[in-house]
Amino acid sequence: MATLSTTKASPSILGGVMIIGGTIIGAGMFSLPVVMAGSWFFWSLAALVFTWFCMLHSGLMILEANLNYRVGASFDTVTKDLLGKGWNLINGLSIAFVLYILTYAYISASGSVIHHTLSEMSIEFPARFAGLIFALVVAFIVWLSTRAVSRMTTIVLGAKILTFFMTFGGLMWHVEPATLLDSKSVNPSYLPYLFMTLPFCLASFGYHGNVPSLMKYYGKNPQTIKRCLIWGTGMALVLYVIWLVGSMGNIPRGDFIAIADKGGNIDVLVQALSGVLNSRALDLLLIVFSNFAVASSFLGVTLGLFDYLADLFKFDDSPKDRLKTALVTFIPPMLGGVIWPDGFIYAIGFAGLAATVWAAIVPALLAKASRRKFGSPIYRVWGGNKMIALIVLFGVGNAVIHILSSFNLLPVYQ
Numbered sequence: 001m002a003t004l005s006t007t008k009a010s011p012s013i014l015g016g017v018m019i020i021g022g023t024i025i026g027a028g029m030f031s032l033p034v035v036m037a038g039s040w041f042f043w044s045l046a047a048l049v050f051t052w053f054c055m056l057h058s059g060l061m062i063l064e065a066n067l068n069y070r071v072g073a074s075f076d077t078v079t080k081d082l083l084g085k086g087w088n089l090i091n092g093l094s095i096a097f098v099l100y101i102l103t104y105a106y107i108s109a110s111g112s113v114i115h116h117t118l119s120e121m122s123i124e125f126p127a128r129f130a131g132l133i134f135a136l137v138v139a140f141i142v143w144l145s146t147r148a149v150s151r152m153t154t155i156v157l158g159a160k161i162l163t164f165f166m167t168f169g170g171l172m173w174h175v176e177p178a179t180l181l182d183s184k185s186v187n188p189s190y191l192p193y194l195f196m197t198l199p200f201c202l203a204s205f206g207y208h209g210n211v212p213s214l215m216k217y218y219g220k221n222p223q224t225i226k227r228c229l230i231w232g233t234g235m236a237l238v239l240y241v242i243w244l245v246g247s248m249g250n251i252p253r254g255d256f257i258a259i260a261d262k263g264g265n266i267d268v269l270v271q272a273l274s275g276v277l278n279s280r281a282l283d284l285l286l287i288v289f290s291n292f293a294v295a296s297s298f299l300g301v302t303l304g305l306f307d308y309l310a311d312l313f314k315f316d317d318s319p320k321d322r323l324k325t326a327l328v329t330f331i332p333p334m335l336g337g338v339i340w341p342d343g344f345i346y347a348i349g350f351a352g353l354a355a356t357v358w359a360a361i362v363p364a365l366l367a368k369a370s371r372r373k374f375g376s377p378i379y380r381v382w383g384g385n386k387m388i389a390l391i392v393l394f395g396v397g398n399a400v401i402h403i404l405s406s407f408n409l410l411p412v413y414q
């Protein structure tokens with residue numbers, strides 16, 4: 001029993017699982033059914049599982065490298081030390097780009113969600129301004145304090161999980177096997193459309209900025225943090241699969257062409273779902289859920305961007321400086337939202353393109369370099385060089401796919 005007094009109690013893994021799960025499950029999931037309509041259910045399922053596997057392991061690689069540094073050392077410190085200034089610059093730029101473009105995506109998404117919610121109540125309100133007002137509210141909360149954000153996030157995340165299960169519990173009852181299996185199509189082809197889904201899967205599984213925060217929270221405790229990553233990403237995977245079944249089991253494959261044509265934003269998707277559901281209660285739940293889903297990632301991601309920019313511009317924590325930081329955080333994406341309110345799907349695709357740098361390629365290089373420099377004595381991801389090569393290939397492959405599809409060189413389901 002003597003050993004008991006020497007072991008320090010570490011916080012339970014639930015908190016870490018929620019941090020990871022809460023960051024991962026966000027607006028990205030609303031892009032999935034729309035971009036996966038071409039490859040439909042089974043191939044999309046394969047893309048999801050493959051992306052989950054790679055993104056889990058790249059997160060573990062960040063952990064492996066991070067463990068060789070003091071608790072509190074950030075992504076920035078580790079990258080600069082292991083890979084040098086050049087890589088660190090590329091890494092930092094890609095992080096800033098992802099956070100900015102996601103903030104824009106959330107403004108566009110929240111505008112669309114609020115527009116849809118109000119029009120259900122027979123109030124006409126332009127999506128552009130709804131997004132702008134929502135962003136101002138979020139900006140105000142972020143400007144107040146980190147504590148305000150964390151309190152709001154807890155409430156919103158709780159509501160998101162609750163309404164998720166209520167909505168999808170209901171949606172599951174409506175699933176039509178013939179719709180889900182696309183059995184009415186004659187000679188369908190799915191495989192050619194598989195590749196373009198990958199950058200969207202990647203964006204939807206992004207959480208990697210949070211790995212150093214977990215080390216701050218749990219200390220150098222690789223087994224606990226590893227369990228948080230496995231459960232957090234696993235929870236997201238299960239939710240995404242349920243979401244695919246719920247949406248593809250209700251909206252026929254052909255109907256997605258019109259949804260994508262209208263910009264593929266959340267209101268169009270939710271409207272299509274409620275059109276087939278014929279249930280007022282479910283319809284309402286779906287609307288409430290989509291509001292919360294967007295709000296929780298919006299808070300989390302903009303807090304990340306806010307802290308990042310404050311550090312970059314050396315703004316301090318006084319109300320005046322926090323206002324400056326809030327301005328640089330929110331003005332550019334807000335302008336984007338007012339000028340192009342419907343760029344949601346594009347934005348998620350570009351988030352995938354940039355996130356591949358810091359969520360796949362750089363983590364693999366970090367693990368490689370930390371093995372060379374320190375031998376990674378505390379913890380090492382399994383699979384040796386083969387795993388590192390797989391993650392680099394996954395990352396580079398995603399970038400190539402996104403660039404090809406931006407130039408219309410990949411088949412599009414239309």
Ligand SMILES: N[C@@H](Cc1ccccc1)C(=O)O
Pocket residue numbers: 023024025026027028029098102203204205206207208209297301351355
């Ligand atoms: N996974 C988040 C987006 C994200 C990407 C990368 C890092 C953090 C968050 C979403 O689906 O909305």
